[in-house]
Amino acid sequence: MLRFRGAALSAGLDGLCFAHAPYLLNLASDDRLLRERSVEVLVEELQRAGRLGLAGLVLHPGSGGEGDRASAEARCRAAVSEAVAHAGDGAAMLLLEGQAGSGGQLGRTPTELARLVEPGLRSLRSGVEGPRVGVCLDSAHLWGAGYDLLGDGWERVLGELADAWQLEAPQLFHGNDTAVELGSHRDRHAPPGEGKLGRSFFRKLLTDPRCAELPIVLEIPPGDGNVLIKKALARLRRWAR
Secondary structure, X not given: OHHHXXXXXXOOOOOOOEEEOOOOOOOOOOOHHHHHHHHHHHHHHHHHHHHOOOOEEEEOOXXXXXXXXXXXXXXXXXXXXXXXXXXXXXXXXXXXXXXXXXXXXXXXXXXHHHHOOOHHHHOOOOOOOOOOEEEEEEHHHHHHXXXXXXXXXXXXXXXXXXXXXXXXXXXXXXXXXXXXXXXXXXXXXXXXXXXXXXXXXXXXXXXXXXXXXXXXXXXXXXOHHHHHHHHHHHHHHHHHX
């Protein structure tokens, strides 16, 4: 743990690193045992992320399956509150990630994500530096959920963030391209510029002054010696200029 914090500091990434919670967690499940175990693991992950000095822990909220969506949202909201309370003030911020929407997934839009969090957990509290729960958005997920990021979709996204979260931009962004069709509710990632979004969207993102301080993570295969990551980063830096 000390080695990680020292390495992050040396690389100039102190307080700028994020982790992802296990994909098997499902805070919205109608299976009580699965939901309880998901909360237990999430508490451990939040506490560990806090000790590592991470900026946030990303979580897929879960799926209600074919059951009633409002009930699934209520279960998820209660589980988020329980996990954050048990994790304590030393824990990292929990970042709920927006989903493409397949299989009863919750959180397809910033507005839906807000319904999964009690208002007090996404606003500033006395004695705490910032909100306990925030937002992570993914360009591939947004496209799959039906946001036309090549048209007015990006403004719709930021408008919903402002209305539902009082945020100018999310706390974290997954900058993934995708080969799926708009509104397909499928989650498939591609390197920036090698999918439907192409240069047009990523240049829009990288030159948007509202996103000047937005951390962006790529979720693509790294390739041997991280060659694919390096290629993607060089492309994004060129577009940003």
